[in-house]
Amino acid sequence: MQLLRAINVLTLASLLILTGCFGLVDDTITPADGEDSHTHSDNNEPSSTFFINTNQQMVENLIFNQTTGDATVTSITLSVYSAAVDPDGDNISCGWDIDLDGNVDYPTICTGEFTNLTIPIADWIQIPGSSGSIHSIALIVVDEPGAAIAGILDLQVPYVSGFALYAFAGEDATGSVTDGTGDDLVRITMSQGSDLNWASVSVKISVDNGAPVTCSNGDASGDCDLIEFGTTGDQFWSVGDGVTIVESGQDLCTSGTCVIKVTITDTREGKTLDETTAVAE
Incomplete structure (x- = not known):
């Protein structure tokens, strides 16, 4: 009887050891494959x-x-x-x-x-x-x-009048102003802006606060004409390019020295791009 009791005690002790009740088995829980073991923050974005x-x-x-x-x-x-x-x-x-x-x-x-x-x-x-x-x-x-x-x-x-994404500089053209009808008056150079298609450009001048005159673009059909300089082989007015405004059959500057206000307009948009003033003498 005593022998049977001893056998039972040994059997129970063995089972307890195998099941980890005595701390001999690592009971740490490890994440399954593919799971993130890092601690996550509960902070939410603004x-x-x-x-x-x-x-x-x-x-x-x-x-x-x-x-x-x-x-x-x-x-x-x-x-x-x-x-x-x-x-x-x-x-x-x-x-x-x-x-x-x-x-x-x-x-x-x-x-x-x-x-x-x-x-x-x-x-x-x-x-x-x-x-x-x-x-x-x-x-x-x-x-x-x-x-x-x-x-x-x-x-x-959007392009608005007076909002000078475009800027043009004016200066006196070479040669003196006479009482003739073919004088070079002023030179206008684009100093700021993107390319403008010549088909949508209009240039008007006012001499000594007189009535505006629309200049023709190279065909001498108006009272003033535009002669391009700079890159002339394309259809665009670009930064660094410009025009010389010349008389075309009319003596527009009769005093020998004239203040010429030049207005450049984008006719496609119906907006004034810039206005500049130069003295022809």
């Missing part, structure tokens, strides 16, 4: 909203040439709105990145703010087949634990 403020006009910032009186656009200022929230209630920081380099250029108030942004004219891209331009900016929002979002806002600038 959320944002933004739009361009169309109730405030865009403003072109100019520099003036004191010699010629010409104005050149250096940048465009416009208004945008933004607001953001963090669903976890964490502190957040917000701001506009206007050159898409990942850094905030204009910090904003996250609870909602209108911000005036000034964007260099060189950053705008001409829209093919249009007189407008486009530029993209980003609203960056970062919460305190480090979660970040960035939303892209595309800005489009």
